[in-house]
Amino acid sequence: MKIKPASILAALFLISLFALTLQRGGSNAVEIVTYAQVAATNQNPEAMADAASIRAHMEFLASDALGGRGSGTRDELIAATYIASELRRYGIAPAGDANDYLQKAPARRRRQRDANATPAEQAFTYNVVGRLQGSDAQLSKEAILLSAHLDHLGTGEAVNGDNIYNGADDDASGVCAVLELARVLGTSKPKRTVIFALFGSEETGGAGNAYFLENSPVTLASFVANLEFEMIGRPDKSVATHTLWLTGYERSNLGPELARQGARLVADPHPEQNFFQRSDNYALARRGVIAHTVSSFGLHAEYHQPSDDIAHIDFAHMTDAIGSMFKPVLWLVNSNFKPQWVAGKQP
Numbered sequence: 001m002k003i004k005p006a007s008i009l010a011a012l013f014l015i016s017l018f019a020l021t022l023q024r025g026g027s028n029a030v031e032i033v034t035y036a037q038v039a040a041t042n043q044n045p046e047a048m049a050d051a052a053s054i055r056a057h058m059e060f061l062a063s064d065a066l067g068g069r070g071s072g073t074r075d076e077l078i079a080a081t082y083i084a085s086e087l088r089r090y091g092i093a094p095a096g097d098a099n100d101y102l103q104k105a106p107a108r109r110r111r112q113r114d115a116n117a118t119p120a121e122q123a124f125t126y127n128v129v130g131r132l133q134g135s136d137a138q139l140s141k142e143a144i145l146l147s148a149h150l151d152h153l154g155t156g157e158a159v160n161g162d163n164i165y166n167g168a169d170d171d172a173s174g175v176c177a178v179l180e181l182a183r184v185l186g187t188s189k190p191k192r193t194v195i196f197a198l199f200g201s202e203e204t205g206g207a208g209n210a211y212f213l214e215n216s217p218v219t220l221a222s223f224v225a226n227l228e229f230e231m232i233g234r235p236d237k238s239v240a241t242h243t244l245w246l247t248g249y250e251r252s253n254l255g256p257e258l259a260r261q262g263a264r265l266v267a268d269p270h271p272e273q274n275f276f277q278r279s280d281n282y283a284l285a286r287r288g289v290i291a292h293t294v295s296s297f298g299l300h301a302e303y304h305q306p307s308d309d310i311a312h313i314d315f316a317h318m319t320d321a322i323g324s325m326f327k328p329v330l331w332l333v334n335s336n337f338k339p340q341w342v343a344g345k346q347p
């Protein structure tokens with residue numbers, strides 16, 4: 001999630017002083033299920049995500065070993081390589097540059113704090129892009145984009161002796177959602193084509209996303225909808241438990257329709273934060289794609305701090321949140337429902 005102006009950050013910090021940071025512990029053992037099982041049963045969605053897979057992804061992506069996945073760094077490339085390997089395992093085809101999962105895009109490194117530092121050499125950022133080809137003759141021409149951003153802030157100023165900005169919630173948690181959806185969808189034959197995209201350099205202005213817009217494996221016009229996943233690693237106390245929110249909910253009929261299909265999705269309870277405009281969905285929305293971000297960011301104190309780490313993740317919530325999106329997304333990739341902007345609400 002991109003940063004807000006300083007004044008608002010200061011207010012956010014004051015509010016966040018009151019935020020509860022103690023997290024629920026415990027793990028919930030759940031079995032891995034396939035698309036066929038999801039479709040065939042009425043079991044609770046939260047029983048469907050694979051808690052062990054989620055924990056494994058998080059423990060790698062948000063580890064100190066990955067150094068905070070700084071935008072345009074080697075650490076970001078390692079994260080991208082891991083994600084690509086996982087997509088391969090799930091039967092998702094490569095859809096990046098030259099038959100690979102990766103897209104290599106020009107990027108800026110973070111501005112050097114030291115004015116006398118030599119200018120940084122040309123940096124590159126990496127997206128991961130995979131494709132699950134639709135099975136229906138007509139509907140396969142339409143695509144659903146499931147996305148998250150894989151970078152975070154890297155290393156920086158130490159806080160309480162910790163200088164690694166792990167980005168567990170922001171946005172390793174969203175990457176896990178996309179990987180879990182890839183795992184489940186990879187066992188199915190969706191009617192529509194599904195594109196999985198994990199963007200680099202979201203935190204430094206969206207260079208990865210900008211490259212994707214020009215090098216998408218399908219035309220932008222064929223995207224029926226984009227769901228970006230951002231910061232779902234902890235519950236938001238502003239909404240009911242077991243609930244996620246959708247940025248720009250009132251702007252299109254996608255959120256309400258997903259809710260009708262069982263998604264526990266409500267409107268973003270923090271409209272003053274302009275979250276609709278603060279993630280990679282926005283650039284897509286500006287190009288006409290119905291694009292929203294799914295989140296449960298409760299304005300916690302660990303936002304963009306070294307303490308946004310595994311210790312502050314609520315894995316029970318995260319597993320529940322991801323699982324709750326399986327059925328609605330499975331419906332979306334198999335339906336002929338085409339969401340529309342509400343008149344006057346297209347950005």
Ligand SMILES: [Zn+2]
Pocket residue numbers: 001002003170203304
């Ligand atoms: Zn962020």
